[in-house]
Amino acid sequence: MLAKNNSQVQILPMKTAKKRLSEKKITLVDVANASGVSAITVSRVINQPEKVSESLRIQVQKAIDSLGYIPNQHASSLASSKSRVIGVAIPSLSNIVFTEVLRGIYEVMGANGYKVLLVDTHYSPLEEEKMIRTLLSQSPEGLIITGGDQTKACQNFLTKARIPIVQIMELLADPIDMNVGFAHGRAGYDVVKHLIGQGYERIGFIGARMDPRVQQRMQGYKLALEQMGKFDKNLIVTTPEPSSIGVGGELFKSLMASTNGVVDAVFCVNDDLALGALFEAQRMNINVPQDLAICGFNDIEAAAYVNPSLTSVSVGRYEMGVKAADMIIRVLNEKPIESRKVDMGYEIKKRVSTSRL
Amino acid sequence: MLAKNNSQVQILPMKTAKKRLSEKKITLVDVANASGVSAITVSRVINQPEKVSESLRIQVQKAIDSLGYIPNQHASSLASSKSRVIGVAIPSLSNIVFTEVLRGIYEVMGANGYKVLLVDTHYSPLEEEKMIRTLLSQSPEGLIITGGDQTKACQNFLTKARIPIVQIMELLADPIDMNVGFAHGRAGYDVVKHLIGQGYERIGFIGARMDPRVQQRMQGYKLALEQMGKFDKNLIVTTPEPSSIGVGGELFKSLMASTNGVVDAVFCVNDDLALGALFEAQRMNINVPQDLAICGFNDIEAAAYVNPSLTSVSVGRYEMGVKAADMIIRVLNEKPIESRKVDMGYEIKKRVSTSRL
DNA sequence: AACGCAAATGATAGCGCAACCATTGTGCTT
């Protein structure tokens, strides 16, 4: 039907027909001509309708509708150097963690008339640099990016960009501009404390992907155990692979095999791994929580409903997205923000999987 | 540090300094001056490097890097009427179904140098119309949208857009342009056949959100039972709320309560609902699959790992995204496509939750 | 009645880039 009909354009019989209907994109000027006003007035009807008298406004709007005019955002952005675009860079599209943050971002940005240009960095700082370059070429008015492990070059042109930037997910010592996140290390530490408090002794660790935030959780785990003289590096099992329920089951099996079952608790860096471990434990007829505690991270919905229910660390992902987006909007509107750094906190949801009877 | 330093601009001491470093955005012309070539040559170095001699290319590239030049995509798009943007409209960001389709789309589009502008229509045709209008104002070179229930107005300007468009998720009788999906009605029909084949008799239905595709699954369910004279509308429990594990549990309880437990199988329109029903059944001490079969839809990862494993309908979501993106790319490159309509099919993954011993 | 002031509308220029066509230079053919 459509799609690349360059040919059709060339077939036009010389310069005969003025312009075949719907052949050419209609512009502001077309609308202006059709409604008998100047181009700038049409522009105002679209962008500052309150500055145009009601009669004219209606008249112009009628022309816009009947012609099916759709403004060219590129021309508008070029002329006004306002793109109404916010760039967002996340490491993975398929991770529910980021999906929910995104939801928060979209909610706020949509309500404020901003489009979101989203890129996926695949957990690679180099890819991230490339992607952020792409984002910047769209002249975004603000940027939301994940974590703090940008390349030097990237930090460099980010600083020069002169737009509000929020780094999300983790708390950074020295953010580029603004920062919203929570303390992954402390969360890991607190999880261990909780397990110890429940009377578990030999606490294993299961991790996948091992991105910076997962590493921090592991450091917290390590620190807590070291402080009690209970750290044993043999109880740590990790893989660079992405997390999944399947991987969780495999890592759990491998942990149990390599430790001959001395482990009586497992801290999984996310709920997928934890569910995998739980399901695998059930298949191995290990009694959770009597013989084994399992703790996850992120508190996805399934954690509360699975049997036995899964202890997990709840973090306000949606709220984090909302907060980050809101900070950008506030800065763009020159409203004050309380702080450049926001700690969203977390909460350990204590459930059956870590409660010895 | 940065963020809205308009003030700084005005503070500039008259016209003293030529231009404070990094005060003004640097453009193609700046790069041209810095490297002693014309603007158009710089443009070529960026867009058609093979047309520039190696020596010049290196020289220009050096200037680009040292100045930290980032092209203005709006100007480029305006001048060339090529945006390198593909618009994507999905009904929900938080639904894993769409997330995986998105992954496929991003994969292909990224590899081909296209950016993705993503909007969320919240399952509302009116919102969709607004959002697609927004997309079109970015002059995307192609569009991927969900389903076929666009408003008349929307269909209208979509048809006029003269760009390749793929409608995804479901099979449409009369697509706007191209179409990739699978037959939801037939899938629902086949699920019932499978349950009957396993010896289950009274098959309930649990549905949430009830978007067009869920409705089609329900119609398939209904048709199959009607053909066997076993349809009973009292066995259908639905809600307009979004799906979730929690809602699945609630609907299951309500189904069991209203039917006094005569139901011996439940078809849930997605796996979240099915997991909710399964977990709830476990809490009610109902034996799955002996006393009750549960079948989900989408085959999310948990389905294969939960105990008992959950029968579900597997659909190639990632592949659907890849396919849709690939069709767009092919059309843009004027390569042939096999067909305007592609049926991705589906497969019922028969697992323990529907296998009577 | 003359003035001023604000609201409503218009004319002009330019945002940064690439399309288009022109020009120059290089190496080859005959």
Added chain:
DNA sequence: AAGCACAATGGTTGCGCTATCATTTGCGTT
């Protein structure tokens, strides 16, 4: 040695819109 093809580079123009600065109109003030 003259001619030619083609690769490499540059000048000019305009994409569609909005910022900026006029200009016009209406209306209240003294």
